[in-house]
Amino acid sequence: MSGVLLAGVTKRFGDALIVDRLSLDIAAGEFVVFLGPSGCGKSTLLRMIAGLESVDEGEILIDGRRVDHLPPGARGVAMVFQHYALYPHMTIRKNLSFGLRNMGVPADEIDRRIDAATKSLEIEALLDRRPGQLSGGQRQRAAIARAIVKQPALFLFDEPLSNLDAALRGRTRIELAQLHQQLRTTMIFVTHDQVEAMTLADRIVVINDRRIEQIGTPMEIYRRPATQFVASFVGTPKINLLPVTVDRSGAAAQVRLGDGTVLETAVSSVSLPGEADMTLGLRPERIRIAPLERGDTRGEARVVERLGERTLVHVRLADGAMLVAEDRGDSDVQAGQAVGLAMEGACAHLFARDGTAYHGVSA
């Protein structure tokens, strides 16, 4: 079992800084997801671990062994590429055996490994076909099988699900989770899809603009986002962000929304910085549709999205601010109707101007 250690890793392309002194400790057997918007440096970081990009500063260790000066083939890693990168003129069997033959693995051992991997991925029947004769999902499995047969110390996945249709993506996601449970090998997975990150990861590393914003378990990331960026990047529908003025006179901070509504938060007043104007973050599931007279505030329903098990209501407050609230699946709210809103102030987050998040004790 091998962990991965990144220490002060930096990458430049010319004058452009792509990855800025990034440090990270990944435990053996862990499934870590690098999550971030495109261009944040997450793929570059993965490719640096693979050896496909050079490291300008810092060190990369796999299983305690320094690898950043080694060629990709000598690092004991296997990678699944976004576009699969199967060799188009070779059969799937040759695709799988290519790396093993290069490493001098004996022929019977190669056959044994290919048998095992293709059986578990249910692609034995495709072994004598070429990648061009396979569907996207089958190619994806072949690419994963090519990684598995190498029995690497570390699996790297570069947005491997982004080319699959929605149904197949969901299924492959579950299969990857099962694969990790079976193999217990360290895996690093890059994606910009927060659902993939939430469902697959032991730990998520949220990367934005060359830096790590937050490292944590999926629920930590969701419930206690370290920054406003993390809060708005993770979660569908997106977290509601509203400008508020803060009153620190009580033990817990009180905030006043643009429409005059006063909300009690669970954020300790003394922990907050001196700014009077902050941003309130409240997830849609913490704002419920209520009878008009019983809500904390009221607004006009503008758009009603019925998702079946729940209903999302886009509401405009008196001051024009928009927010998304949740209602039951069988909600009878109609667009244009006035609705009351019940806000769970105890679950609110406050964000300072620099993006730093402040949470209540229970949030």
Place this chain on the structure above:
Amino acid sequence: MAMGDATLRSRLSQSAPWRRWSGLLFVAPYLLLFAAMLILPLIIGLRLSTTRSDLFGVKAEVGLENYARLFSDPVFLKAVGNTFYFVALTVPALTIIGLALALVLNNASRWSAVLRAVFFASTVLSVTVVTLIWRLVLIPDGGLAAVIARLFGQAPIAFLSDPVLAMPAIALTTIWWGIGLPMVLFLAALQQVPRDLYEAAALDNASRPRILFSITLPAIRRTIALVVIIEIILQFQLFGQAQLMTGGGPNNSTRPVVLFIYEAGWKQWQLGYAAAAAQVLFAMIAIAAMAQYYVSSRKEPA
């Protein structure tokens, strides 16, 4: 008005013959040009090859006599042999050297951009300039080759008047002249190979020769076939270099088929005989190109 237009159009598009033939309209411009410039001359040439003709017109119908004469004409048979020899000298060399240059120059550095331009530059020269340059290199009296030979204490060799060395000298000139095209075609093909294949191969621990033979060459095999076919067709038509450098000599050792056709037609005014020789050359090129196509497409099962 607009109404009537629409009905007319819909009635037109519904009528079956119109639908069947309307596609023809799109290919017609090319088809006409192709017929006028290639098919028609081919037919006229075939017809001419069965006659005895000069520049004033057809003198007599002779059937296949021209062909019979050709195959017993030692000069023509020598010319055919010379042409095959020349193709064998140039086509593999152009393909392999072009590929090697493309492999070396397929990167984004400034030096390779300069060198690509340098290697391609010779292609834009006319055959007159190219042969002039190489005659200056090859003449035994003060040419570059002679100077080099003297440096090593050797007597200078008269390449172009040596029956054994003249054809290789013309081949060398042709390779120098024509290397730009295969190089550019190979460069274009190499840049189409997805980069992630090389990355996958790097992670698969593949050595450089392994990558060349298992990834690069299979990925550009269509371009290799294309280059070989193009070069076969081009080099079978050797003319200018031989005419300008040796005039077909010494002792017919560098006389190619096209030069034979030219001299039969425009020096001896035997247009029918020349046309027959041209048909033989056409058949040679067609068979060679098709054989190459057959071999290269069979290697890859569908």
